[in-house]
Amino acid sequence: MKAMSQDWLLTDQPASRRQARLGQAWRTWLALRANRLAMVGLGIVVLLVLVALFAPLLAPYDPLRGGDLRTERLLAPSWAHWMGTDDQARDILSRIIHGSRLTLLVVALVAVIATPIGLAVGTTAGYFGGWVDVVLMRITDIFLAFPRLILALAFVAALGPGIENAIIAIAITSWPPYARLARAETLTIREADHINAIRLQGASSLRILWGHVTPLCLSSVIVRVTLDMAGIILTAAGLGFLGLGAQPPQPEWGAMIASGRRFIIDFWWVATMPGIAIFVVSLGFNLLGDGLRDVLDPKGVK
Amino acid sequence: MAGTVPVQREGRFGALPAWLWKAVKLVLTVAVTFLGLLLVTFLIGRVVPVDPVLAVVGDRASQSVYDRAFIELGLDKPIYEQFWIYLQKILSGDLGTSFLTKKPIIEDIARVFPATLELATVAILIGTLVGVPVGVMSAVKQGSLFDQVVRVVGLIGYSAPIFWLGLLGLLVFYAQLGWVSGPGRIDIAYEYSVTQVTGLLLIDTAMQGQWDAFLNVVSHIMLPATLLGYYSMAYISRMTRSFMLTELAQEYVVTARVKGVAEWRIIWVHALRNAAVPLVTVIALSYAGLLEGSVLTETVFAWPGLGVYLTNSLQNADMSAVLGGTLVIGVIFVGLNLLSDLLYTLLDPRVRRRT
Numbered sequence: 027m028k029a030m031s032q033d034w035l036l037t038d039q040p041a042s043r044r045q046a047r048l049g050q051a052w053r054t055w056l057a058l059r060a061n062r063l064a065m066v067g068l069g070i071v072v073l074l075v076l077v078a079l080f081a082p083l084l085a086p087y088d089p090l091r092g093g094d095l096r097t098e099r100l101l102a103p104s105w106a107h108w109m110g111t112d113d114q115a116r117d118i119l120s121r122i123i124h125g126s127r128l129t130l131l132v133v134a135l136v137a138v139i140a141t142p143i144g145l146a147v148g149t150t151a152g153y154f155g156g157w158v159d160v161v162l163m164r165i166t167d168i169f170l171a172f173p174r175l176i177l178a179l180a181f182v183a184a185l186g187p188g189i190e191n192a193i194i195a196i197a198i199t200s201w202p203p204y205a206r207l208a209r210a211e212t213l214t215i216r217e218a219d220h221i222n223a224i225r226l227q228g229a230s231s232l233r234i235l236w237g238h239v240t241p242l243c244l245s246s247v248i249v250r251v252t253l254d255m256a257g258i259i260l261t262a263a264g265l266g267f268l269g270l271g272a273q274p275p276q277p278e279w280g281a282m283i284a285s286g287r288r289f290i291i292d293f294w295w296v297a298t299m300p301g302i303a304i305f306v307v308s309l310g311f312n313l314l315g316d317g318l319r320d321v322l323d324p325k326g327v328k
Numbered sequence: 329m330a331g332t333v334p335v336q337r338e339g340r341f342g343a344l345p346a347w348l349w350k351a352v353k354l355v356l357t358v359a360v361t362f363l364g365l366l367l368v369t370f371l372i373g374r375v376v377p378v379d380p381v382l383a384v385v386g387d388r389a390s391q392s393v394y395d396r397a398f399i400e401l402g403l404d405k406p407i408y409e410q411f412w413i414y415l416q417k418i419l420s421g422d423l424g425t426s427f428l429t430k431k432p433i434i435e436d437i438a439r440v441f442p443a444t445l446e447l448a449t450v451a452i453l454i455g456t457l458v459g460v461p462v463g464v465m466s467a468v469k470q471g472s473l474f475d476q477v478v479r480v481v482g483l484i485g486y487s488a489p490i491f492w493l494g495l496l497g498l499l500v501f502y503a504q505l506g507w508v509s510g511p512g513r514i515d516i517a518y519e520y521s522v523t524q525v526t527g528l529l530l531i532d533t534a535m536q537g538q539w540d541a542f543l544n545v546v547s548h549i550m551l552p553a554t555l556l557g558y559y560s561m562a563y564i565s566r567m568t569r570s571f572m573l574t575e576l577a578q579e580y581v582v583t584a585r586v587k588g589v590a591e592w593r594i595i596w597v598h599a600l601r602n603a604a605v606p607l608v609t610v611i612a613l614s615y616a617g618l619l620e621g622s623v624l625t626e627t628v629f630a631w632p633g634l635g636v637y638l639t640n641s642l643q644n645a646d647m648s649a650v651l652g653g654t655l656v657i658g659v660i661f662v663g664l665n666l667l668s669d670l671l672y673t674l675l676d677p678r679v680r681r682r683t
Contacts, residue, residue, distance in 0.1 A: 169363030
């Protein structure tokens, strides 16, 4: 049975579009599976998603309400509290588990906001060329002219601190590289024969852009977004650390490090544990992104 | 990156020599980018939900005070006129007055900037001096254990939050081992004995022959600079590796080998010299990237530079100081990008001929 479905997937004469697509996806997966580090990355990301989904079931304590302030503050890691407790007598492990939801939320929303903007700007600029291209790419360059964290800082400073505003700020600063990438891809795609054929059939520009150019840009942009996710997590954590991201008592990892910073010398675990979580998760995204790039984007192979 | 517009339409303005046309184009590109930077900071400052009048007069001001401030700030004028006024002010070097320090922002930034410059420069020196040889070695021994270790060390650099590593660094090397001095640029004991000439304490103390103060500054800068340098090292070594791999596969390397040139000479003289051209741009870019890392690093190490100035202003809702700092960083960033483009053109004869 298994061999049969393999054959069906890997056939070089697919009978339907769906079969061809599934076959392609299966080949990608096989190539990815051969990359051990990428699989470690994928494992970490899947784990993050699972932990975020089942946070209330997994967390042994309440993430926001602490225990007895007289006896349970700043306890060192032990069997009862695997990662110790913080200055509000809250269990750090439970906070990290619940914090994974915030991390995932940031990453997902930034990707959902920034990717379409980047794709739309990039494909439009690349397809139409001329002054449209010049104007759009100038705007893109201006956004690229600020270091990302600095621009996000300025935006959050203006919008006011909070996780929603942090997400908006990071998304606003994330799209320019995607736009550049999509433009570069579009420039090569737009002269392709099949695009000319569609144009001759009288398809509108919008239809060509949306239905035929964008899908072809998608895979390289997705690889880029995956590679960027570690950076998004680090930027969000940085904003949280500076007190501009999620506000207390929310268990955002960067903010947790900031609150543990005051007593790092005596109670090292309060700031160290959330840092390990950030590190592991962004490492996971980096490994997965590297693997995906090798599989999906032959040009990017080093 | 600003200024990378290749000139394909040579001789479009027949009378203009190609280099002049190129220069005009470059100046225009840079001007438009700067204008864009100003527009972004202007819009962040004006169109945001925060009422700029309330930020100046406070929310307990009477209606008449509010109205006066409203007009003084020029908010009754149309938005493009406001932008024009903003533009004129900035171009005359007026970034506004800080509401926290009560001083012109440009003076504040000039005062704190040397600290950031010193930190970033020491960091980029560390990053380059370690990153380039490491990158070369891992290209030569591609796939070896050394190469793998370098890759993993680099990956850790890409994945760990810099402020967290900074805190751990303080915990281990300052609190536990006592190898380095703690937060700040210099011990309080020396603070007034050193006359600030350049603002770069390493140079100031050395010039005045105060060697114990110099050593104190070194022990303060070691940890934050190494940390920042580590991040640029990760980038520089990876890029060096890939440039060297390209060079080592070239035919001139084979020719040199056939002629019997020593292997070390082929690697460190022939190949590295060619890889150095793109490397210069990489180093310039990572120097610019350090500006970003310095905001968080300075906060952790209480380093009184631009980053700490920015975060202090942020925490006190001093919007004009935040935007002033953002603008200055943006301008430096664009400047370094431009510099790296120019260096590339200058150093690579192939690019020079083509454009």
